[in-house]
Every structure is written in structure tokens, then in C-alpha cells.
Amino acid sequence: MATTEKICNVAKRIKLAAQDNQVVVAVSAMGDTTDELIAMAKAISTIPDERELDKLLATGEQASSALLTMALHEIGLSAVSLTGGQAGIITEKVQGKARITKVDPQRIQNELAGGKVVVVAGFQGITDDATWADITTLGRGGSDTTAVALAAALEAERCEIYTDVDGVFTADPRVVLNARKLDRISYEEMLEMAEQGARVMHSRAVELAELYGVDIIVAHSVREVPGTLITREDRDMEVLNPVRGIAHETDIAKITIAAVPDRPGIAYQIFHALAEANINVDVIVQNVSLQGVTDLSFTVNLADLAKAEKALEPVVRNIGAREMISSVDLAKVSIVGTGIRSHPGYADKMFGALAKEGINIMSITTSEIRITCLIDKADVQRAVQALHTAFELEKPEGEVKSIIA
Amino acid sequence: MATTEKICNVAKRIKLAAQDNQVVVAVSAMGDTTDELIAMAKAISTIPDERELDKLLATGEQASSALLTMALHEIGLSAVSLTGGQAGIITEKVQGKARITKVDPQRIQNELAGGKVVVVAGFQGITDDATWADITTLGRGGSDTTAVALAAALEAERCEIYTDVDGVFTADPRVVLNARKLDRISYEEMLEMAEQGARVMHSRAVELAELYGVDIIVAHSVREVPGTLITREDRDMEVLNPVRGIAHETDIAKITIAAVPDRPGIAYQIFHALAEANINVDVIVQNVSLQGVTDLSFTVNLADLAKAEKALEPVVRNIGAREMISSVDLAKVSIVGTGIRSHPGYADKMFGALAKEGINIMSITTSEIRITCLIDKADVQRAVQALHTAFELEKPEGEVKSIIA
Numbered sequence: 001m002a003t004t005e006k007i008c009n010v011a012k013r014i015k016l017a018a019q020d021n022q023v024v025v026a027v028s029a030m031g032d033t034t035d036e037l038i039a040m041a042k043a044i045s046t047i048p049d050e051r052e053l054d055k056l057l058a059t060g061e062q063a064s065s066a067l068l069t070m071a072l073h074e075i076g077l078s079a080v081s082l083t084g085g086q087a088g089i090i091t092e093k094v095q096g097k098a099r100i101t102k103v104d105p106q107r108i109q110n111e112l113a114g115g116k117v118v119v120v121a122g123f124q125g126i127t128d129d130a131t132w133a134d135i136t137t138l139g140r141g142g143s144d145t146t147a148v149a150l151a152a153a154l155e156a157e158r159c160e161i162y163t164d165v166d167g168v169f170t171a172d173p174r175v176v177l178n179a180r181k182l183d184r185i186s187y188e189e190m191l192e193m194a195e196q197g198a199r200v201m202h203s204r205a206v207e208l209a210e211l212y213g214v215d216i217i218v219a220h221s222v223r224e225v226p227g228t229l230i231t232r233e234d235r236d237m238e239v240l241n242p243v244r245g246i247a248h249e250t251d252i253a254k255i256t257i258a259a260v261p262d263r264p265g266i267a268y269q270i271f272h273a274l275a276e277a278n279i280n281v282d283v284i285v286q287n288v289s290l291q292g293v294t295d296l297s298f299t300v301n302l303a304d305l306a307k308a309e310k311a312l313e314p315v316v317r318n319i320g321a322r323e324m325i326s327s328v329d330l331a332k333v334s335i336v337g338t339g340i341r342s343h344p345g346y347a348d349k350m351f352g353a354l355a356k357e358g359i360n361i362m363s364i365t366t367s368e369i370r371i372t373c374l375i376d377k378a379d380v381q382r383a384v385q386a387l388h389t390a391f392e393l394e395k396p397e398g399e400v401k402s403i404i405a
Numbered sequence: 406m407a408t409t410e411k412i413c414n415v416a417k418r419i420k421l422a423a424q425d426n427q428v429v430v431a432v433s434a435m436g437d438t439t440d441e442l443i444a445m446a447k448a449i450s451t452i453p454d455e456r457e458l459d460k461l462l463a464t465g466e467q468a469s470s471a472l473l474t475m476a477l478h479e480i481g482l483s484a485v486s487l488t489g490g491q492a493g494i495i496t497e498k499v500q501g502k503a504r505i506t507k508v509d510p511q512r513i514q515n516e517l518a519g520g521k522v523v524v525v526a527g528f529q530g531i532t533d534d535a536t537w538a539d540i541t542t543l544g545r546g547g548s549d550t551t552a553v554a555l556a557a558a559l560e561a562e563r564c565e566i567y568t569d570v571d572g573v574f575t576a577d578p579r580v581v582l583n584a585r586k587l588d589r590i591s592y593e594e595m596l597e598m599a600e601q602g603a604r605v606m607h608s609r610a611v612e613l614a615e616l617y618g619v620d621i622i623v624a625h626s627v628r629e630v631p632g633t634l635i636t637r638e639d640r641d642m643e644v645l646n647p648v649r650g651i652a653h654e655t656d657i658a659k660i661t662i663a664a665v666p667d668r669p670g671i672a673y674q675i676f677h678a679l680a681e682a683n684i685n686v687d688v689i690v691q692n693v694s695l696q697g698v699t700d701l702s703f704t705v706n707l708a709d710l711a712k713a714e715k716a717l718e719p720v721v722r723n724i725g726a727r728e729m730i731s732s733v734d735l736a737k738v739s740i741v742g743t744g745i746r747s748h749p750g751y752a753d754k755m756f757g758a759l760a761k762e763g764i765n766i767m768s769i770t771t772s773e774i775r776i777t778c779l780i781d782k783a784d785v786q787r788a789v790q791a792l793h794t795a796f797e798l799e800k801p802e803g804e805v806k807s808i809i810a
Contacts (some may be wrong), residue, residue, distance in 0.1 A: 004445055004448040004449050007449060008449060037468065040409055040468075040472060041471075041472065041475055043409040044409050044412060044413065044472055044476045044479060045475040045476070045478060045479045046477045048475045049474070049475055049478050049479075051485075052471040052472075052474045052475050052478075053471070053475075053485055055467060055470070055471040055486055055488075055550055056467075056468050056471035056472060058467070059465075059467050059468045060464075062460060062461075062463070062464050062467075063442065063445075063461050063464045065460070066446075066457040066460040066461035067445060067446065067457075067461060068460070069447045069454065069457045070446055070450040070453045070458075070461075071449045071450070073450060073453075073454050073457075074449060074450045074804035080456070081457055081460055083460075083540075086538070086539075106536065107537070109534060110536070110537075131512060132512070132515075133491070133513075134491075135488075249492065347494055350790050
């Protein structure tokens with residue numbers, strides 16, 4: 001919700017939903033509020049204390065929950081706002097990216113029973129400690145996670161997520177002009193899309209939804225067009241195209257540790273240090289060993305690069321590697337779809353489409369329903385467009401029966 | 406605290422205090438935050454729900470408490486922020502101007518025992534209800550009230566209030582250029598000054614301080630000059646000037662209910678409706694009854710005018726009064742000092758000074774240590790200056806032995 005005007009629009013949409021349903025809303029902060037709060041904290045401290053930062057950031061959603069509730073009153077709805085703590089969102093005692101351990105929905109249920117729309121401040125919770133309770137935030141994807149957790153705890157019919165796009169697309173519509181909005185997508189496909197760069201939903205909220213079987217609808221907050229349903233895998237696979245979407249991610253960094261002595265236990269030392277620092281490693285490539293040394297490369301999230309370098313410095317010295325080199329000019333492009341499952345034909349077609357564009361593939365990773373290529377960042381837009389065309393994703397569901405020969 | 410830079414200045418001052426003392430700090434919101442939040446609420450709703458407004462406004466102090474705590478960490482102090490609720494500030498279940506019913510200082514004491522400076526979000530509390538606890542705000546003077554309440558509950562040596570002025574002055578220094586800063590002032594005098602418009606301290610915090618015998622020092626948040634001590638009345642009255650200060654107030658409104666039938670119980674209906682709406686009424690004037698009807702006038706705080714009019718509308722219809730007329734072009738000017746006690750000579754001198762300036766007095770109210778005149782708003786600056794001069798307030802304490810003949 002960017003402005004007070006948008007808040008009023010959201011309120012109108014809630015009013016429609018509240019005609020036939022009991023409604024609980026989880027809100028995010030308004031527009032740039034979170035970034036502005038972080039900027040204030042950074043003006044005071046280069047590494048702000050995480051407990052205090054959580055307390056600061058939690059004000060963003062507390063404010064927007066109160067404002068949305070006022071907007072609901074203004075159009076004649078009975079409504080009440082609750083902080084994460086008041087809504088019974090209990091988290092582990094970890095600052096900055098706490099996981100929800102429990103939802104105690106009693107107060108929400110009481111308020112619903114009183115005929116109220118309940119507006120919960122998303123992205124935040126409270127630790128479960130009578131005398132030392134502290135405000136926590138849930139980290140990336142936190143507001144969506146709040147929504148799904150509440151839907152699960154309240155056994156809601158569905159969880160609707162309103163955002164600034166119309167739904168989940170076959171590719172980023174800013175990159176591929178004829179990208180098509182999907183009517184439905186399975187949890188598994190959505191997870192792969194999200195993890196490979198699709199920004200529309202954070203994988204964490206999707207995982208939680210899958211775990212509790214919560215149906216999610218992602219739709220635009222203002223435009224009244226049907227969104228995308230994220231749900232269990234469709235049984236009638238025949239009606240769906242085999243490839244559902246192209247995801248891409250440019251916020252990645254590659255770290256190469258050069259001239260690593262090729263001894264057992266070296267890789268463990270490196271990846272253990274990264275795991276200790278809570279850093280996810282993605283694509284890993286180890287060159288053929290020459291004269292007892294090898295080069296080891298892997299990718300990490302761009303946001304984690306500085307932390308990764310810091311964690312690896314002592315290891316690099318310790319194992320006697322020559323040097324550590326970082327580069328940020330890479331990108332990942334992925335095809336995702338349950339129809340892909342173990343058909344090597346799809347990989348073939350993907351590599352062919354990229355080759356035809358003269359795009360060099362540096363490395364490849366796969367899951368059951370995804371194939372990802374690491375490429376040059378400069379090539380990413382052409383790659384996404386080429387793959388979208390190759391897999392005929394502009395065509396309606398079911399029209400693309402089989403891509404492979 | 407206006408900016409992040411000011412927050413860092415306040416942090417330095419706290420560090421000095423924390424060298425020899427355990428320190429608990431109550432913070433207000435930064436700069437215009439509260440006004441900005443109110444503006445957002447008003448953009449959404451003309452009369453925002455008070456519960457939601459409290460929740461919105463409470464974010465201001467929550468944010469500044471977190472930021473100040475980060476600033477304390479940055480200069481090497483161990484510190485922790487607490488919301489009003491976490492700090493044990495329990496209030497009655499009234500939104501917008503809740504009174505503190507209890508302070509449970511256990512967590513503060515635990516944190517102090519852990520060697521920490523405790524930064525409490527001022528102006529806010531929480532209702533005492535396990536399952537329905539709500540955030541409340543304390544209304545005007547709320548942050549000062551939090552500070553005094555905490556000082557009382559913790560049996561602190563003193564309560565220091567840092568603000569944007571050097572202390573308590575004989576008159577508003579923006580109006581009277583030779584206004585003099587007072588070294589000390591009694592609770593009683595400060596109360597009268599505050600109630601009659603001196604902005605430096607809200608009467609409510611002073612009342613609480615008087616009740617619990619908390620010494621208050623009001624000083625500038627950055628400039629290192631001695632402030633004003635607010636404490637019990639000085640026994641050696643001879644060393645003080647008999648009139649201590651001139652207060653003035655322009656944020657008042659007059660409501661006249663015209664042609665009220667002059668029956669018993671009418672005044673009760675009017676003032677009962679205002680009391681129900683939690684509105685303080687100040688100067689009341691009832692004209693002599695003519696032909697069974699009378700005009701009833703009274704003043705209220707300008708901020709309460711719309712609420713007062715709304716509360717009175719049904720009453721005016723009900724009692725058969727002709728109409729309700731509001732005006733906002735009035736002001737109050739007061740002389741305050743324990744030396745005034747029941748000496749009619751001071752009133753004489755006050756009225757004389759105003760008359761000499763050609764200022765018309767519409768009505769007069771007094772207390773034991775104060776005389777207040779209702780005048781035209783346009784005359785207020787001349788009135789304050791004239792009274793400051795007449796009572797020789799520019800002279801040091803003790804030099805003005807007696808004003809009256």
C-alpha cells in the first residue's frame with residue numbers, strides 16, 4: 001500500500017469481500033516506509049542492533065494497519081487493527097528473520113465474532129515470554145507469510161494476496177511483452193519460480209501454504225482482474241502446458257576460490273563456513289584438478305556477498321588457496337513446469353534456444369521440475385524472451401501439448 | 406528529538422548522566438512525526454477512530470525509542486528500548502488521553518540491573534486486560550507524564566526534561582524579549598502557568614510530580630545551560646518576586662448558547678454533555694436573564710471545539726435554545742505567583758496596566774495564586790508585554806519586594 005489513496009482502494013476491495021465472508025487482513029508497510037526507516041537507522045549506526053531494528057521496522061505495519069482500519073470505518077465497515085503480538089503471532093526469539101512458531105487466534109476469533117473485519121500488522125510477531133516478550137520481524141516475504149499463517153490457523157477458505165501485479169506470469173512482463181498471466185499454478189512450480197527470481201511471491205509463504213494446504217490467490221490491489229490461484233498440483237495435467245514459466249534472477253554473485261589445493265575436506269571447510277554464516281549457496285562448479293590444485297566457484301545471493309567474503313577470508317588463508325575472486329556480472333535463467341519431470345528433451349530444447357541466440361551457458365542446475373542456466377548478466381533479457389518463445393508460453397494452457405519430439 | 410543528528414546529541418547527554426547514575430529515558434516522537442501521522446489519518450478519515458489513531462501515533466515514540474537506543478549502542482553504552490506496554494505503563498481504557506493507573510517497573514528494574522540504560526517510548530501505555538490489551542496514548546503532555554510517572558515508580562532522584570527551550574521563563578521569550586529564565590518555580594506556580602498557556606510543561610506532568618514529590622529539571626536538549634527546577638514551594642518566600650510569570654493562551658474558543666430558557670437543570674444538561682464528551686470547560690459566563698431566556702457562554706480548548714459542538718447539538722435542540730455560536734478570536738492572559746495570594750492589589754495593578762494599553766477585559770477568573778483576563782486575541786502580545794513590565798519581571802528574584810502600595 002503506497003499512499004493513503006491506495007489504502008482507500010484496498011478498503012473498498014475488502015468491503016466487497018466482507019459482504020459474504022468473515023475477513024482477516026494482513027497488511028504490509030506503506031510504500032517506502034521500511035526503506036526510510038532502515039535509512040534512519042543506518043544514519044545512526046552502521047550495523048544497527050537487530051532487536052532495535054525490528055522494533056523500528058515493526059512500526060511501519062502497525063501504522064498501516066491502523067490507517068487501513070480507519071479507511072474501513074470511513075466506508076461503513078466495523079473493523080479493528082491488531083499488532084502481530086495482539087493477533088497471537090508467536091515467533092522464535094530471533095531478530096530480523098524470526099520464524100512463526102505458533103498462532104494463537106483467540107483474539108482474532110473474538111473480534112470476528114463481534115462482526116469485525118480484523119486488520120493484522122504483517123511481517124511481525126512477538127516472542128513467547130511473559131516478562132521479556134520482544135517484538136520480532138519475520139524477514140523477507142514476512143507479510144505474505146503472516147497472511148498464510150493466519151489463513152492456516154483460522155482454517156480460512158483461502159488467502160488472497162494483493163500486490164502491484166495482476167498475478168503470476170509466464171515470465172516477468174517487463175521483460176517479455178507477451179508474457180501471459182497464469183490462472184493457476186501448483187505450490188511446487190510457484191516455489192521454483194520464486195526461488196529462481198520471480199518476485200511476485202516469496203518462497204517461504206508458498207512453502208507454508210503448501211504445508212497447510214492453504215489456497216492462495218495473487219491479484220492486483222486495485223485493478224479488478226482475476227489473479228492467479230496457487231494450489232495443489234492439478235490432477236489433470238493434460239490441460240496444462242508442460243512448461244509453465246521462465247524465471248530469471250540477476251541479484252546473484254559468483255565467488256571463485258582460485259588454486260585450491262585438491263585435498264579431501266577442503267570443500268567442507270569452505271561450505272561449512274558459509275553455512276555457519278547462514279548463507280545459501282546455489283550453483284557450485286569445481287574445475288578439473290591440474291597439478292594438485294583446482295578452482296572452486298559457486299553463486300550466492302548478491303545481498304550476502306560481503307558477508308560471504310568476510311566468512312571465507314580466514315578459510316582461504318587457512319587452506320592455502322591462491323585468492324578469492326568475486327564477480328557480479330552473472331544471471332540465472334530457469335524454465336519451470338511439472339511437465340518437465342525427468343524429460344531430457346526439455347533441457348535440450350532450452351540449451352538449443354540459448355545457443356541459437358549465441359548465449360553462453362556457464363553452468364547448469366536442475367530440479368525435478370526446473371532447469372536453470374547460469375549466463376552472462378548482459379544476456380538475460382534476450383535469454384528470457386528466447387525461452388518464452390521456444391516453449392510457446394504465450395499460448396493458452398493446454399494448447400502446447402508437447403514440446404519435445 | 407527532531408532529526409537523527411539530534412538523537413545522537415541526546416545520546417551523548419545520556420552518556421554523561423549514565424556515568425554516575427542508573428538512567429531511564431522516556432522519549433517523545435521525532436520532530437513532526439506526530440503531526441505527519443495525524444495528517445495521514447485525516448487524509449483517510451475526517452474523524453479517525455480514536456483507538457486506531459492511538460495505535461498509529463504510538464508508532465512515533467516506538468520508532469524514536471529504537472533509534473535512540475541504536476545511538477546509545479553506537480557510543481558504547483549498553484541500552485535497550487521498551488514500548489510503553491513493555492515498560493509496564495498501564496492505563497485506563499480510554500483512547501487519546503488515557504490516564505496512567507499503574508506502573509509495573511519490574512522489567513525496567515531487571516534491565517537496569519543488567520547494566521542497561523532503558524529507553525521507554527513515552528506518551529503511550531497499554532490497557533490492563535490479558536486478552537484484550539490495547540495500546541493507548543496519554544494525550545497532551547504525555548511524554549513528560551511518562552517521565553514523571555517512571556521517576557515516581559522507580560523512586561528516582563529526579564526527573565530531567567529536555568526540550569527546545571532553556572527552562573521556564575517569566576513570559577514567552579518570543580513575545581517578551583527581556584523575559585527572564587527562572588531558576589526554580591513551585592509546582593503550584595508551574596501548574597498555573599501551564600494551565601494558562603505556558604507550553605514548556607504540561608500541567609498534568611506537574612500535578613503528578615507534585616503528588617509524588619518528584620523534582621523536575623526542565624532544560625535545553627542541546628545547549629548546556631542550567632534549566633529550571635520545579636519543586637515544592639520555597640519556604641523562604643521573601644527571596645522570590647511576588648509575581649513569577651505571565652502566561653497567555655490563544656488556542657481557545659468561546660461557545661455561546663443563545664436564548665436558553667432560564668430553567669433549573671439547563672446548565673446541568675449542557676455541562677453534563679461536555680463532561681460526557683471529556684471536554685474541559687474553562688471560563689463560564691451567564692448573562693442576566695431577560696424575559697425568561699439567557700445567554701450562556703464558556704470557553705473550551707480550541708482542539709475540542711468540533712467535538713464540543715457535536716456533543717451540544719442535540720442538547721441545544723432539546724432545551725429549546727435559539728442557537729449555538731462559536732468564536733475563536735479570544736485569548737487569555739494571566740499573572741501567576743504565590744506572592745499574589747488574596748491580595749486584591751495585584752488584580753488592581755493588572756487591570757490598570759491593561760487599561761493603560763486600551764485593552765478591553767471581557768471576563769476575569771482567579772485562583773489563589775493567579776489572575777486571568779479574557780481579552781481580544783489581537784491584543785494578546787501587547788497585554789503580555791505590558792504586564793511583564795508592570796510587574797518588573799525582568800528584575801532578578803527578590804528585587805521586586807512588593808508591587809502593591
